[in-house]
Amino acid sequence: MSNWLIYYLLFIFVFWMLFSNRKQTEKYIEAKIKRRNGDKDMQELAKRFIGKDVLINTVASGTIDGILKEVVDNAVVIDRNGAESVVNLDYVIRLREYPTNKNGKRKTVITD
Template sequence: MDSLYLILLALFLLVIIPRIMQRRRLAAIRHILNRKMRNKENIEMKELAKRFIGEECIIYTITSNDGSVQGLIKEIDDGGMVIEKKTGELEIINLDFVTRIRQYPRKKNGKKKDIVLD
């Protein structure tokens, strides 16, 4: 009887919880996309993001694995932005999934902070 409970618990932890998290994430993505299409927020985000061209920023998105992307914003087009990471690789991010753009924080002497807490 105890093994049955262990199997059910393992099933719950390994299958059901990740499914619930995936559904919540997809629902959040759908909600934001619907809101942006209704309110035409994409144009506003594009205009606001143009202020950060040439700056090193932290871009918070819904879809990235760790929640944010760090790098230098190179250019911004109709649907996305081109970011150059520290390693030199380029990444293109869809502006529909951007929730926040933040200039990389600096200390009083102008050096970049080692740890960024949000």
């Protein structure tokens, strides 16, 4: 008599685990889809700045500046004094054109 009770509880436990894991999987997939759609928007916005002197604020490395050369997949290529840097758009917080003064030169002090 006790064997069927153990099997029954085991059976219910397995289905409960599968159901809870499915919810987590669905949440993960939804978040991934939202990120992917957001990345396309950021790529389109970054393409507007190709060939311009830009200032990029990132999550980890602070600020990167230089001329935006190209937008590839989910990254941008920045040229700074002949050296290229590649920045992943997932970590970009802000992307803007480098501020210039009335003579067209870069501003030395940037205030936001």
